[in-house]
Amino acid sequence: MATLKALITLQGAKCITLGTKCFSTSTVRERKSYKLVVVGGGAGGCSTAAKFARKLGKGQIAVIDPAETHYYQPYWTLVGSGLKDVKDSGRPMRSVLPKNCDWIQDKAVAFDPDNCTVTTSNGELINYEYLIVAMGLQLNYHHIKGLPEAFDMDDTICSNYSRATVVKTFPALQAFKGGNAIFTFPVSPIKCAGAPQKIMYMAEHYFRKTGKRDQANIMFNTTLGTIFGVKKYAESLTKVVKDRNINVNYKRNLIEVRPDKKEAIFTKLDSDSGETETYHYDFLHVVPPMSAPDPLRLAKKIVNETGYLEVNQHTLQHMKYPNIFGIGDCINAPTSKTAAAAATQCHIVFQNLSAAMAGKSPHAEYDGYTSCPLLTGYGKCIMAEFDFAAEPLETFPIDQGKERLSMYHIKKDILAPVYWYLMLPGFWNGPKFWRLLLHLGMDTAVKPKQVPQQT
Structure with a gap:
């Protein structure tokens, strides 16, 4: 009406x-x-x-x-x-x-x-x-068969992307006894493309701290063909997953969850026949398709x-x-x-x-700056910052492609106050000023690389 x-x-x-x-x-x-x-x-x-x-x-x-x-x-x-x-x-x-x-x-x-x-x-x-x-x-959990109903049926299914389901994640990690711990990445643009693997690294470290790691088979089933879209950080993360014995399955898209059987069904995106794979899960972190x-x-x-x-x-x-x-x-x-x-x-x-x-033409230009603090464990973080061209655009005069305790504390303790007290009141314009200051006035952006207009 x-x-x-x-x-x-x-x-x-x-x-x-x-x-x-x-x-x-x-x-x-x-x-x-x-x-x-x-x-x-x-x-x-x-x-x-x-x-x-x-x-x-x-x-x-x-x-x-x-x-x-x-x-x-x-x-x-x-x-x-x-x-x-x-x-x-x-x-x-x-x-x-x-x-x-x-x-x-x-x-x-x-x-x-x-x-x-x-x-x-x-x-x-x-x-x-x-x-x-x-x-x-918009979070489209309903595009995955069996969801969102499965969240209420199975305490081992969780998702950090919703207020209602993020509260399930840590209790599920605490209750985990062993088996397959599966983390997904959907076939759509999503909020913070690094977040699906951040929780995976934190879970892996938590399992090590609590003596469960030897009983855990950790899998990252991603629709992408690479671990991360920026080469520098992809190289660092590839080393992380190799060193920690995390299994990465590329071109896998979650299409169904069967909580009664504890099964997750994935389409193989690199298969012309639409072939699927069925995985048993003992812990499942779902990232929904978004639009x-x-x-x-x-x-x-x-x-x-x-x-x-x-x-x-x-x-x-x-x-x-x-x-x-x-x-x-x-x-x-x-x-x-x-x-x-x-x-x-x-x-x-x-x-x-x-x-x-004021009746004038726009003059300011966005360079595509974005940032993803990639938590790789308790006390470790790779601070990814990059532009439209997927080139690093780093604020600090150090190699941010390395796991660092300092970047971990920026993510854990500093960014939230910046958000609440500077960004939302309209006083924070991003780190460009600080980047120039810390790099002695030199802009670290790669100039110029035309990027086609796209989603």
Whole structure:
């Protein structure tokens, strides 16, 4: 009914367009109108809203998000490893949004870029002059047969990617007596592509610490053809899995879980016949396929063929609608989807959207910076930082391809305060300044290597 009401309301709308600004009036119901609407209250949405709230002032910005709680999701690897409590990963959404923006606690279900409106699930139309889409990714556990129901049926199945299932991970590690411990990587872009193997390394180390390692056969069944997408770090991780006797099975995609038989079914992606393999599991960590959220994926005018917001990968401005910008996991920029990427993108969006508001062309360019602190054990971390070209773009003047205690403590103890107290309030623009400072003013980026626009 809400969708039907939204369609009726949209049909009754009239739009006046002035340059890139739209002002809509409706004969059906009164609408809320804002200079800037941000769809999504995650890392990218909160941080950009904070920057523009200071610039535009009270009543000019709205953030649309239904969630009561904002989660720092990178914490969940630490929760699954027994290092942190899940309750410390979340804070009330109201507490992290800027005070002088309006919070529309509802779900965006439709986009009309021609009339400059967003429709919420209760049928309300929200007018905007400018729009930032920051909707993150959708977890599609249901694309794997047997899930999500199997989580409730079998305590040995867990996943660090959901608030509801991350609390199962460490208890499952504690209860593990031996056998096959399987970790998966799905056939889709995902949040933090290093996270599926981080928990594997932590589990392997935990089994060693508790005397269970000799009874454990640890497997990483990944859809990819390599352990990691950046050569430097792939070489380091290949050595890690070899030294720790971890079995890596490439081109394997989890399609079904049978909790009654404790079986996991994988398709062999390198088989033309669609051949499958069945593995018995005694511990199973599942990473679900992911996609742009359904409402965005179905907004055909603003997304590409795979359902991601279609922006210029450097300016983060929409390819067709210049009053729309994107940030974070839901955009089609070809870089790993992390909070670190969103932090750098936030600075680019702020500069370029501010320019657009002033009638100028975007000038700031995103280089694809992203970071993945690859925990390889309790007290060990490889700090991967890289750009669009999959070339290292490291902040510290040391070899970050090596396992280091210092990088472990940055991941465990420093990044969360940076997130809560600097990034979300809009004060953290990524580590570029510090990288230049620590490298004595020399930019360590590889120049320039053109990367094709893709998802």
